[in-house]
Amino acid sequence: MINLILGNPKDVHVIHLTKGLKEANSTVVHLNTRLLPIQLKASWESETEKSYLVLADGYKLNIESIHSIFLRRISDPYIPALGNPRKEQIALDDSTTTLRVILKSSPAFWVNPWDISYRIHEEKPLQLSNAKKLGIKVPATLTTNDPEQVIKFAESKERVIFKPVCGGAWTQFITDFHLEPKRLSLALKMSPVTFQEYIPGTNIRTYLIDESVYSAEVKSDSVDFRQDKTSQLIPVNLPEHIRQQSLDIAKNFGLLWTAIDWRLDPTGEYVFLEANSNPLFLYFERQTGFPVTQELVKLLTKPR
Known part of the structure; x- marks a missing residue:
């Protein structure tokens, strides 16, 4: 039984789960997607409906042989500098799409499925x-880059917190410092933000x-x-x-x-x-x- 873990094999959670799976007599294979296309080879073909990956250590992984896939983290493939941003973006898109096609062609059981997880x-x-x-029950929430809406929302709640829409930074309380018109307008020109009533x-x-x-x-x-x-x-x-x-x-x-x-x-x-x-x-x-x-x-x- 082959269990594939998507993520860096040096990640402590990957290491820990690997140990547990091996103790259950499973074969564990790690796939660090950051290594594509320089250190990983990926192939998909229609005639045989087979696809495989050749990992950095030379191990050939037939996608059909995977029992389950644990999604710890999918990193963007590393594209070497090509001196042309458009070509670099094309190379990134091609590498990402190839990886997606191959992994999604697998009959393996996902925890959690790629599309749903992201x-x-x-x-x-x-x-x-x-x-x-x-x-x-959910807290009153506003996602916006409209300063007027932020002011209105903040005035209607006793306390308000703010955080990124997608994630990646800490949650903070909103203060008069953040609501200063010029500062608020500048911040919201960078990206929308999620504002939420604070629940004690x-x-x-x-x-x-x-x-x-x-x-x-x-x-x-x-x-x-x-x-x-x-x-x-x-x-x-x-x-x-x-x-x-x-x-x-x-x-x-x-x-x-x-x-x-x-x-x-x-x-x-x-x-x-x-x-x-x-x-x-x-x-x-x-x-x-x-x-x-x-x-x-x-x-x-x-x-x-």
């Missing part, structure tokens, strides 16, 4: 819309692996607990209706593996913030003792 990650405002349609209360993180659900309270005073290296995770049992909402979110989003962030407000109501399609999990597992790696291995090695 769509969910990149279109976070739509997560809120979909969750709301499921009857799940407690952070709850919920991991789902197939039908298994594990949750913990994140004890932190930081507005973005990812910045807090002293944060603590305390295992908690979700109310049954929130556990079911977690399963509903994962199913609606097409995710078999996800981490959902909730805010438990002072009234005891859970507010959905976002679902991560490619979450870090080692810290959570070590702090709580929940068998996340074991569950992932079970999911990836399940007979199909």
Whole structure:
């Protein structure tokens, strides 16, 4: 049984999952997509309907032989400098498309599927819309590059936070400094931003692996607990209706593996913030003792 992990083999999460899969008697192959096209060879042909990759160490991986694919990270192929931005973009597009065609031609079981994983990650405002349609409470949110809308939104809420639309930076409280007209206008000319009402209360993180659900309270005073290296995770049992909402979110989003962030407000109501399609999990597992790696291995090695 071959299990393919997409990601850098030096990534600590990749190393940890590899160890778990090997202990389950699986063959693990790593694919660092950054190495295409210089160190990786990729081929697809219509007559035989076969495709394969030749990895940096010379190992020839027949795509049809892969049992499951775990998507840790897909990096853009590295294109050498060609002295022409247009040619470099064409080379990048060709390499990315070839990789996509080959991997998507595989009958392997994905955790999580390429298209779904990146769509969910990149279109976070739509997560809120979909969750709301499921009857799940979400915070008031505005994604815009219109300064007038930002001012209006900020004035209508007691406290407001802001963060990137897609991700990549920390969540912060909005202040008068950020709302200064010239500064705000300049910032929003660079890109739209997501603004959100601040929900006082407690952070709850919920991991789902197939039908298994594990949750913990994140004890932190930081507005973005990812910045807090002293944060603590305390295992908690979700109310049954929130556990079911977690399963509903994962199913609606097409995710078999996800981490959902909730805010438990002072009234005891859970507010959905976002679902991560490619979450870090080692810290959570070590702090709580929940068998996340074991569950992932079970999911990836399940007979199909």
